[in-house]
Amino acid sequence: MFEGLLAGLLWGLDTVILGIALARAPFLSTEQAIFLSPFVSTFIHDFCSSVWMLIFMGMKKEYANVVRALKSKSGKFIVLAALIGGPLGMTGYVLSIKYIGAAYTAIISSMFPAVGALFSYIFLKEKMKLYQLAGLFVSIGGVIALGYTPGGGDVDNVVLGFFFAFLCVVGWATEAVIIAYGLKDPNISDEQALQIRQLTSSIFYGMIILPILGGWGLSIEVFTGNTLFIILLAALFGTASYVFYYKAISKIGASKAMALNITYCAWAIVFGFFILQETVSVKDIIFAVIIVGGSILAASDIKELISGSRKELKEEKKQVL
Template sequence: MFEGLLAGLLWGLDTVIIGIALSMTPFLSTEQAIFLSPFVSTFIHDFFSSLWMIMYMVIRKEFSKVLNALKSKSGKFIVLAALIGGPLGMTGYVLSIKYIGAAYTAIISAMFPAVGALFSYIFLKEKMKLYQLAGLFISIGGVIALGYTPGGSDVDNVLLGFLFALMCVVGWAAEAVIIAYGLKDPNISDEQALQIRQLTSAVFYAIIILPLLGGWGLSFNIFTSSTMPIILISALFGTTSYLFYYKAINKIGASKAMALNITYCAWAIVFGFFILQESVSGKDILFAAIIIGGSIVAASDIKELFKRNKQKNELKKIS
């Protein structure tokens, strides 16, 4: 649970820092740059994240194990998860924003833990108790309330926008479930899985998405601009977040880890206040607390907690 919460907290920090980068000149210089910015920033973010992971694995002298894991059946499932959650899920998210706006996209995409819980039940036989499901939907409700903006934005194609948002939801939910399946292999660690995931995503963006969209020109501009160090720092926090996320998936299951991960919406408010001096309303504080509280309930096993407390008390009596 603690690792799952840390994953959400660090992703909230990553979100704020990448937001700073996206507000800088290279991403706003032309209309094409504005359109390409989500794709290019995701590519650079995942590229640097894969480099951070390579450094981490080399220091631990485990990089050769990543290559061995990549050749295994479970490693191929992790590659599939990377393609579904990264390029597919993220592309759906970006295109949904284009057609129905950021507010409605955020609301719909927040449903991915619920879909993930369903997938986990069907494919992994993970079960959530009624109070855990209630906590999950309370948390999702908090995200929806936090992201809702009355009036919305201009809509050119509502149906297409909703379809892309659903593609994002299914992609992100399926990624966590497939990763959980891949991590059942005792020969693949959380770190190896993350290395495969980030490298797969970066390579796919580099050879498929960016050439199709004509995004390499902007990418080279970013690499040589003052924005690059900010994305590098963002990628470091994002990598650490993913590490904790994968550890949580491995230890408490995909459905509970996803429930904790969406707390990034609440943590982003906290970091936005301290780093960017953004104003925070009473509504923001209330729904942030609801999101975090609901997620903790969703990931908690009350019987297990009582059992552990009972064991601790018995050990104290014996000592």
């Protein structure tokens, strides 16, 4: 549970640092650059993340194991998860922002843990108790309230916007469930799965999506400029976030890990305040606490906590006696 919460915290930090990179000249120079910035930044972010993982796996001398994992049946499921969650889910997210605006997209996309919990129940037989489901929906409600702005921003095409937002939700939820299935294989570690995931995503973006959109020019400009170092830093925290996210999926299941992961919305407020000196309102603080509290409740097993506390008390009594 702590690892899942840490995944959300680190993703919040990643989000804030990546936001700094997106506010720099290469991504704002022309209208085309503004349109391409989400796709290019995602490609470079995942590419940098795969490089960090290559360094990490090299230090652990795991390259041969990664290749072996990739050739296995579970490894192929992880490749599928990467394609569904990365290019499909993220592309849906970006295009949804284009058609219905960031506010509505943020609200709709925050529903992915609920859909993920449903998929986990159907395909993985993961069950959540009523109080855990209540915690999940309280957390999602907090995200919706935090992201809501009167007017909701620009809306160009409601039908297309909602379709792509739905695509994003299904993509992100499905990714977590497939990853959970792949990690059931004792011969594949969460680090190996993440290496496969990030390489698959960056290769697909670089070879398919960017050529179609004509995004390689902007990508080269970013690669050869100072903004790359900021994205490298963001990707370092993003990679650490993914490592803990995959560990949480492996240990407590996809539905609970997803519930903890959406706390990044709350942590982004904290890091935005300390790093960017952004103004934080009372509303922001209240809903941030609600998001984190609801997510912890969704991932907690009260009986386990109570029985664990009783065991600790018994041990303390024995020591005193």
